[in-house]
Amino acid sequence: MLAFIVQRLLQAIVVMFVVALISFSLFRYVGDPVNNMLGQDSSTEQRELLRERLGLNDPVPVQFFHYVGNALQGDFGLSYRMGKPVDELIAKRLPATIELVAVSAVLALLFGVPMGVYTGLNRNSWLSRSLLTVSLVGISLPTFVIGILMILVFGVWLGWLPTFGRGGVVDLGVWQTSLLTLQGWSHILMPAITLALFQLTLIMRLVRAEMLEVLRTDYIKFARARGLRNQAINYGHALKNTLVPVITIMGLQIGSLLAFSIITETVFAWPGMGLLFLQGIQFVDIPVMSSYLVLMALFFVIINLTVDLLYYAVDPRLRSQHVGGAAH
Amino acid sequence: MADIKNRPLLEVRDLRIEFPTRRGTLVAVDGVSFDIAEGEVLGVVGESGAGKSLTGASIIGLLEPPGRIASGQVILNGRRIDNLPYEEMRHVRGHDIGMVFQDPLTSLNPLYSVGRQLIETIQTHSDLSDQAARKRAIELLGEVGIPSPKVRIDQYPHQFSGGMRQRVVIALALCVNPRLIIADEPTTALDVSIQAQIITLLKRLCSEHGAAVMLITHDMGVIAETANRVAVMYAGRLAEIGPVDEVIKRAKHPYTDGLMGSIPKLSGATERLVQIEGSMPRLTEIPNGCAFNPRCPKVFARCMDERPDLTHVGRSEVACWLYDQQMERTGSDG
Structure with a gap:
């Protein structure tokens, strides 16, 4: 280990x-x-x-x-455009992006996994069919269209949710959070959903495909032959065996969400890293660009490490490779 | 009381299994009837696709859709079980009927420890506490001959060899003392050297636990050593069923005869093995009359358009017109 x-x-x-x-x-x-x-x-x-x-x-x-x-030492030089230290700029923007990505990832998992399990188990129910059809929309519509539509419906027509910015942020010293106030949540909701939609449909389809695969295996048949409860079979034996690919994809997705949530941030004028990076490119602000690059690489490395550790937690076969047991 | 005592443990009556397909309905098992008595070992042999496994799966209620029981009954201990609602059938599975599958490498969930799978099964069918269930699981592992079960119980399937895994599978099938074990080719995926061990173990444990066995296999050798009675299936029907020595020594159906002839013998001259010409028909191409007629060396006119039913011949039952004729003849002679 x-x-x-x-x-x-x-x-x-x-x-x-x-x-x-x-x-x-x-x-x-x-x-x-x-x-x-x-x-x-x-x-x-x-x-x-x-x-x-x-x-x-x-x-x-x-x-x-x-x-x-x-x-x-966290020193990436001065921004050419703003004349401020890049690390300060990033420290101000980073929490916004991380919170947005975290909320949307949690949304995607919270809804995507159960929906995937449901559609995998009830292949022919009308609900599964409609979920799958709707999920096609989630996969094929570009993010900015979804974002703009949501702004139109919930921001303009219904007037329920604010359409830009982070709203009330609470300063926790190094970290400014919008997750502690109701107003902050009302601001983060639409961009987070916009960002989550694609991930959600992806996870749902992935879990569904994996479930269909796993439900055909001998050990599921054997679990049924032992009279185990359906719940134990579906959510224990089957779901756990679908997790490895889900963890892989989710890791990659969170990485790219952090790096490329630019479009969503732009549509909702979300003061995150993406916006900083876009402006950096426009002005050939090299210190910003290069530190963004380094930072994102760091995120990917950390996420991949986490994913590997999660594999370890899920799959005992990886844990004991060095134990020379009686394999075959 | 006497009535119940005389009743066999399992009765299969006129079982018919169909697969609806776009090109019409395929009949995979057709009119199969047999009994298994308390504690008895019934061997079921036949080529791949003869319907052995489907028969087994339908008894335990695990036919995979679109396959379905079209007609017939499965009766366990006098209770009809083929039409039970899912939840009730779930209690029968594992509790009354255990199952052992062919491939021990894929029968166990790779992500759960062996102990967890055992304890889970024990607790599903009993009220044992975690500790008691664990104790029982360790006992079971010991019973199936796994060395140092106290250590092995916390290990994962990949840490066991194929033979050891099949022992675990048997422990899982037996863990709540079911009355009947359906063993679907339990040794086919194992090394030859281990097959005999597993069969001996299965036989010993089932007799110790008082469980009857439906042993599905291709292997006539296994049947000869293990079974009390043997059923021979061909193209979804029973060709012959009877006591094992009778069927092996005095095979009546030409198909059974062919099967017995195709077993290599260690003694005797090195002649070519007897082969049955041709292969079993596909489900879509089962001929009229007796399904074996294209391959039968003793075929005659009646076999081509009338399907024979099982009739008593000696101590066996055989579905073949040869014996019908003989009986008529002996009947007229007498």
Whole structure:
């Protein structure tokens, strides 16, 4: 177990190193920061001075070393556009995105798994059929259309929910949360549902397909032949065996939700990372772009590690591979 | 009282299993009737697709849709069980009838420890406390010959070898002392060296627990060693049923005869094994008359358009016109 974690951590370090290399190279190959910072009509001395100050005249490996060293301390430099430290900007935006993603992931799991189990068990009921049909909409409609439709219906026509921003946030020191007030929840609801819809349908279909597969297996037949209760068979024996692929997909999905919830954030003017990143691209704000890249890679690495550990928790076959038992 | 005592444990009456398909209804099992007495071992043999497993599955109520019992009855201890509602049938399964499947590698849930699966089954059918159920589970594992059951109980199926897993499966099938065990090819997936062990174990445990066995297999050797009676199935019907020594030594149906001839013998000259020409017809192509007529070496006119029913011949029952004729002849002679 420990060896497994250490091995995964080493892999993670390699991944992060490569990502750092790539994001560092952004500085060197995407535009000239000095140009961006001082403007076209600056004198050569001014430029040279700034170059020296930014350390751009140092040998490349030294620059990279500084970059990694600073990044490890959470220092990603100054944003070209806003002139503020990038880590501050991110610290302000990150909670919004994480909360949005967390709420939508929980929604997707909370509804997707039971719906998948239901449609897997009752293949021919009208409810299963209509859920499957509706889920096609969830999968095929682009997020922005769903978001805009929801704004139209619940924001404009019915006037039930606010259509933009986070609303009342409560400051918890380093973390600003909108999950502690009713108003905050009313703000997060629509973007979270918009974001969750695709995941929900994906999970539902995945669980359904896996359930159909598992219900055909011998051990389910044998469980029935032993007279076990349906509930124990369906939600114990069967559902647990569908979890490994669900965990895999959910891990990947949460990763991409964090990185690419940009569209939803834009539609609902949600002050999250996506918006920061979009603006960063527009203004060739390289420190923002590169730190975003590093941060997302870090999230993916953490999520993958979690997924691997969850496999371990679910499947005993992985746990005891090193135990030389009497296999076959 | 005497009435109940004389009644067999299991009665299958005119069982007919159908599969509705787009191209019409397939009859997979047709008019099968047999009894199993308390504590008896009935061997059921036949080629793949003869309907052995379907018969077994329909007794325990686990026919997979679209397969269904179209007519006939299954009676356990005088109680009709083929039309029970799901919940009631669930209590019969495991409690009154246990089942052992072919492949021990896939019969156990890979994510649950062996103990959990045993305890779960025990507690489903009894009121034992967690501790008592665990104690019982350990006893059972010991009974089926798993060494150091106290350690093994917390292990997972993948930590057991194939033979050991089949022992666990048998423990699971027997854990609440059912009256009948349906063993569907319990040794086919195992190494030859282990098959004999498992069969011996199954036979010993069932007699200790007083359970009758319906042993479905291709293996005539297993039948000869284990069964009291044997039923031979062909294309969804019973060809012959009778005491095991009678059927093996004095096979009456030409199909049974062919089956017996195709068993290799260790002694004797190394001749070619007897083969039955051709193969069993598909369900869609079962001929008129006796289903065996295209392959039967003794076929005659009547076999082509009349289907024979089981009739008593000696100590067996046989579905073959050969014996009908003989009986007529002996009848007229006498």
